[in-house]
Amino acid sequence: MIELDGLTKRYGTKTAVDHLSFRVRPGMITGFLGPNGAGKSTTMRMMLDLDNPTSGTVRIDGRHYRELDEPLKYIGALLDAKAMHGGRSAYNNLLCLAQSNRIPRQRVDEVLDLVGLTAVARKKSKGFSLGMGQRLGIASALLGDPEILMFDEPVNGLDPEGIHWIRNLMKSLAAEGRTIFVSSHLMSEMALTADHLIVIGQGKLLADTSMADFIQQNSRSFVRLRSPQQERLRDVLHGAGFVVVEAGNGTLEVDGATTERLGELAAEHQLTLHELSAQRASLEEAFMQMTAGAVEYHAHGTDVHGGGPAAPSGPVWGADSGWGPRAGSTTEGV
Amino acid sequence: MTAPTPTPTPPPPYGYVSPIPVRRAHLGDALASEWTKIRSVRSTVWTLGTMVLLMLAIGLGVAAIASGEGGNMGEESALPLGFFGMLPASICVITLGVLTISSEYGTGMIRTTLTACPSRARVLTAKAIVFFLLVFTVTLVVAFVVATAQVAMVEAAEPTGAEWARATVGAAGFLALLGLLSMAVGALVRHSAGAITVMIGVLLLPLVAGMFMFASALSGLREALFTYAVPSQMIALYSAEPPFSDSGPAGWEALFILMGITAVALGGAYALLNSRDV
Numbered sequence: 280m281i282e283l284d285g286l287t288k289r290y291g292t293k294t295a296v297d298h299l300s301f302r303v304r305p306g307m308i309t310g311f312l313g314p315n316g317a318g319k320s321t322t323m324r325m326m327l328d329l330d331n332p333t334s335g336t337v338r339i340d341g342r343h344y345r346e347l348d349e350p351l352k353y354i355g356a357l358l359d360a361k362a363m364h365g366g367r368s369a370y371n372n373l374l375c376l377a378q379s380n381r382i383p384r385q386r387v388d389e390v391l392d393l394v395g396l397t398a399v400a401r402k403k404s405k406g407f408s409l410g411m412g413q414r415l416g417i418a419s420a421l422l423g424d425p426e427i428l429m430f431d432e433p434v435n436g437l438d439p440e441g442i443h444w445i446r447n448l449m450k451s452l453a454a455e456g457r458t459i460f461v462s463s464h465l466m467s468e469m470a471l472t473a474d475h476l477i478v479i480g481q482g483k484l485l486a487d488t489s490m491a492d493f494i495q496q497n498s499r500s501f502v503r504l505r506s507p508q509q510e511r512l513r514d515v516l517h518g519a520g521f522v523v524v525e526a527g528n529g530t531l532e533v534d535g536a537t538t539e540r541l542g543e544l545a546a547e548h549q550l551t552l553h554e555l556s557a558q559r560a561s562l563e564e565a566f567m568q569m570t571a572g573a574v575e576y577h578a579h580g581t582d583v584h585g586g587g588p589a590a591p592s593g594p595v596w597g598a599d600s601g602w603g604p605r606a607g608s609t610t611e612g613v
Numbered sequence: 614m615t616a617p618t619p620t621p622t623p624p625p626p627y628g629y630v631s632p633i634p635v636r637r638a639h640l641g642d643a644l645a646s647e648w649t650k651i652r653s654v655r656s657t658v659w660t661l662g663t664m665v666l667l668m669l670a671i672g673l674g675v676a677a678i679a680s681g682e683g684g685n686m687g688e689e690s691a692l693p694l695g696f697f698g699m700l701p702a703s704i705c706v707i708t709l710g711v712l713t714i715s716s717e718y719g720t721g722m723i724r725t726t727l728t729a730c731p732s733r734a735r736v737l738t739a740k741a742i743v744f745f746l747l748v749f750t751v752t753l754v755v756a757f758v759v760a761t762a763q764v765a766m767v768e769a770a771e772p773t774g775a776e777w778a779r780a781t782v783g784a785a786g787f788l789a790l791l792g793l794l795s796m797a798v799g800a801l802v803r804h805s806a807g808a809i810t811v812m813i814g815v816l817l818l819p820l821v822a823g824m825f826m827f828a829s830a831l832s833g834l835r836e837a838l839f840t841y842a843v844p845s846q847m848i849a850l851y852s853a854e855p856p857f858s859d860s861g862p863a864g865w866e867a868l869f870i871l872m873g874i875t876a877v878a879l880g881g882a883y884a885l886l887n888s889r890d891v
Contacts, residue, residue: 305628325727330890345731348640352631356728364654371653379646379729382633419725424631456629566841571800 280305280458281326281427286335288321288482294319297482298335303460305426308453310490311462314570318482319462320358323431327356339427351380355420361412367510369396369415371392372404373422381421408499410413417445427458434468446472466566470494477560480570497565502538504531505554506545515548516541530554643739645728651743656712660789661748664705665755668698672759676766690772692780693765693851697757699784702842706748706788707812710795713744717804723890733886737800741793741879748792753785775853783850783868790871791843800886801815816843846871 281303284535288296296318303309313319325328328344339347339354347353363372373387391400394414399407399591404415413436420428430449434442451473453459463469469490476493478486486493506512509529516523516533521541524532533541538557545552616639645679649655655841675697694811730736760780764772795812802808823838839845844869848856855861862870 312681324724324891327729328731329724331888347731350731351729352635354728358728359721362725364650364652364716364720364722366656366716367650368653371649375646375653376725376729379642379726380638380647381636381642386633424633426629426631458629481790506787518647532764 280340281460282338283322283326284336284338286322286337287329287333288318288325289333295482296325299479299482299484301477301484301487303458304475305458305476306453306456307460308449308470308472309477311477311479312438312466312469313479313564315464317479317570319479320431323356323429323462324359326429327354327358327359331339338570345537347492347512349380349423350422351376351382351425353423354429355423355425356429357413357416357433358431359416363404363412363415364417367405368401369404370400372415376419377422380423386422386424390421393421394418406446410438410441413437413441417448425457428452428459428460430459432462434463466563467478467561470562478566478569485569494562497569498562499534499560500534501558502533502541502560503554503556504541504552505529506550506552508550511546511548512550515550516546519544529596532558535563550584576595633757636794636802638730640735640739641880643735644743646730647739647743651713651747654716656716657709659786660705660709660712661751664702665751668755668759669700671698671701673762678762679767682885683867690753690776691767692762692772692776694767695756695760695784696847696851697779699788699847702752703788703791703816703847704813704845706792707795707816709748710744710808711799711805711812712791713740713796713799715799715803715808718803719805725809727891733753737879737886738881741796744796745789749785749789753781754783757781757811765840774881779850779864787847787850787868787871790875794875794878797875797882801878810851820844
């Protein structure tokens with residue numbers, strides 16, 4: 280269990296983290312979501328006592344990080360893949376960490392085996408690919424077999440197989456009753472792994488909710504229909520009191536209906552259907568809406584929804600390159 | 614003060630407890646960790662290896678030249694010849710001292726180190742002890758070998774026990790302290806090239822600057838620069854009397870001065886490491 284209470288970090292006049300209070304509970308994966316520059320990494324560094332908070336506290340099982348006897352046995356963290364000495368072998372990088380927390384030597388071999396780096400254990404970590412570096416970082420987090428695991432953007436730079444591996448690893452670790460706290464800027468990734476969701480933007484807490492609730496509240500569900508007799512179908516749907524939206528490519532979208540009801544309706548009127556499917560608007564979209572006001576760096580002159588009328592102008596999710604001049608936009612002050 | 618917060622253990626279905634038993638980590642664990650670190654990077658082997666070669670080659674070379682020119686050492690023993698190897702050796706020690714800590718900042722390893730051991734004081738102390746003992750031991754052995762060879766090769770006065778002590782334990786202690794000072798500077802600057810530059814400057818700049826102080830108004834300053842420059846201190850270490858002027862340090866005093874400076878720099882490093890974000 281990790282508890283944050285009014286955690287704040289200011290750099291001069293800029294507030295990176297603004298009165299964050301939330302709990303990370305055991306036995307589940309808590310996703311920590313926010314746009315680039317939202318303060319995720321700063322928050323995680325403060326949780327590990329690397330950065331000093333301007334105010335507020337972080338407690339790990341009720342204690343301050345510095346009060347933990349052998350911290351690696353309580354909490355393991357992957358901050359960034361390259362937080363190792365490149366001139367040292369993978370084995371020795373882990374060994375020196377193990378020794379500082381009196382973790383038996385054989386555990387080093389165990390975690391290397393667990394992340395699949397046994398074959399390169401004696402190689403310098405400098406020559407590792409990003410994916411291998413990420414695995415080594417995960418090995419160091421698992422070294423003390425800790426109750427709490429923190430991963431900062433663990434899937435960054437991983438290939439699909441690696442992403443799949445880390446998802447399953449996190450799930451199995453959570454199933455053992457551990458507390459998993461994982462940051463990401465990809466909603467789609469979180470939707471697949473996280474049970475609980477904490478969303479921040481510009482250092483402020485935007486949401487602290489279960490994944491199921493988030494999906495429930497934020498995704499519009501509708502039914503998509505396609506028919507060669509589109510005109511008639513639309514009249515029938517109107518006649519039955521449904522609101523129909525034409526979605527292009529000859530498809531119709533109906534809100535607040537079930538596929539069963541619409542299928543029966545079509546059958547009554549002897550209409551041919553080529554498609555009848557339940558749809559959900561993407562969570563990514565819902566997430567973008569939520570953080571639209573809190574994206575720190577906007578890319579200009581680009582549109583989120585490819586010209587959709589409801590789209591808020593400007594913010595593009597994940598694009599943190601508001602620097603260079605772009606077509607159709609004046610250069611903003613840096 | 615913080616109110617005593619009850620720390621209930623998580624309810625059974627959740628809550629994972631590491632099967633590895635926990636007890637309070639102490640300095641010994643940090644020492645083992647730092648020893649693994651220092652022996653498992655190549656820069657240690659390179660810098661110390663270069664240092665040993667330089668000390669041996671220069672020490673024996675100087676002895677060979679001195680013996681070839683005939684015994685003109687006068688009242689002195691052959692031991693002060695050891696100085697010539699110490700100057701280049703000090704550059705190796707400076708490099709290793711700085712790298713011991715700044716490479717952690719350069720690679721990001723420091724974050725991993727400090728999550729494993731949140732006590733900054735313990736990390737720095739362990740680094741200091743491991744580094745000091747390693748450099749002290751290596752230089753002591755080499756200094757002893759070189760001194761023995763020099764005494765055997767060069768016709769000069771028989772060195773006293775005190776002279777032997779200064780030329781071996783003193784020289785090794787001086788180099789190890791210089792390395793420790795470099796480590797402190799490395800911790801303060803957090804940047805390898807920057808810290809090495811600072812230390813090379815500390816080593817050589819006073820002499821170079823003093824060389825160009827022709828104005829008589831600056832003669833006092835020039836005198837001080839010459840007397841207290843690091844190479845002059847090394848020469849002073851080998852002699853019982855102040856070697857350059859009537860005043861100034863001689864013998865062990867040179868070591869004590871460096872000890873004081875190193876203590877201050879380390880104190881600064883402790884304070885800053887504790888308050889600074891990583």
